[in-house]
Amino acid sequence: QPGEWLLYTVIVSHSGEYQVRVRAASASINQSILHFEIDGVNVTGNVTIPNTGGWQSWTTVYSRTFKLDSGVHFVKMCIDSGGCNLNKFYILPPNASPLINLIFPNGGEIFVPDSVVEIKWKSQLVDRVMVGFSPSGVGNWTLVQDSVTAKFGVYRWLVPNIVSSTCRLLVMSENDRSVSDTCQTFFIQVTTGVNNNIETAKGYLLEQNFPNPFNPSTSIVYSVPKDTFVTLEVYDVTGRRVATLVRNFVLAGTHSVLFKGDDLASGVYLYRFESDNFQKTNKMVLTK
Structure with a gap:
């Protein structure tokens, strides 16, 4: 509603040109207007949310670009008029595109059958991901999980009860399968003396x-x-x-x-x- 605001603390790694991308929905008769302040300065001007036809009918709108230095900043989103449902917003370079970067495993690890491993990734402009596994390392992917919230960046995977030296994992955007990343090959093998309790066992x-x-x-x-x-x-x-x-x-x-x-x-x-x-x-x- 008009007059409401939200305040965030963000860490910017690189100085440069940025813009705000807002995913919102509105059934208001009139357009909704909001703006973003960084460290107390209005950097976006008016950001207009149109009537999208429903409070759950989402659209993405873009602000004008602005310069932002690296470091810690305070970001304030202010509702000026109308009303809308806010799903999320990003502060990104203007040419940013969807991206997934699989961090772990990254190749060479040894995991024990029936242990639990945390698959980790970083992403931008991706809502949900799928996780796949290949014991051969050359395709033939088996779906491990079909819908994981991308922003969490982690999925706890139960290592299958097999032995292989050519395993690979895949993390892929649920909506765009061209956006994905795979790791280098890792091992699944039985290691003498390891407790295979799935709550405690981990790989090297x-x-x-x-x-x-x-x-x-x-x-x-x-x-x-x-x-x-x-x-x-x-x-x-x-x-x-x-x-x-x-x-x-x-x-x-x-x-x-x-x-x-x-x-x-x-x-x-x-x-x-x-x-x-x-x-x-x-x-x-x-x-x-």
Whole structure:
């Protein structure tokens, strides 16, 4: 209703040109008008929501473009006249298109049959996704879940009771199958001594550090499916070891380690994870 407003805090990663895309519905006789303020400044002017023919008949309207610097900002949506149902709004570059980026698995992981793995992705301009699985890695996708809310970015998957070294997962837009992403091949295999209780069992994994690039510190997350010995070390591009983050016996589960690069020069570094027969190396970038 006129006079109502909503306030949000947003983090902008890159400075540049942006616009607001609003998905709304209205059965008002007159058009509804709203505007968006960023840090107290009206950056969009009037954004008009037409009569869409029903309170659940959704349409997307676009604001004019505006400049936005990187950092933390306060966004206020204000209703000026009329009335509408607001489904969602995005603040995106004008040329932004639907996108899905599958983050985990990303290839090389080892999962245990009947364990539970969290499939993770990032998306933009996608409402719902489908998740598929291929044990051969070359297609023949089996539908795992047909409708998952995209913005949550995670789906808990029960690993099938098979053994394969060429498994792949797919995350695809429910409305546009050209918008999708697949991971590199990973393993499903039986590992001696692992508790296969679906509430507790996990695969060996090494996640991408966050944030990346970083300055001066970043977090590295890894998981092991049983109590075991773990080594996690950091190397520069010449192969010189610059830090040993973990070199001891750890309990089963997910662990997070903070790496500090205060005394290191800017550049690419490699962090290597070893546990039992599982090994994996990821890259990270230190920028100062």
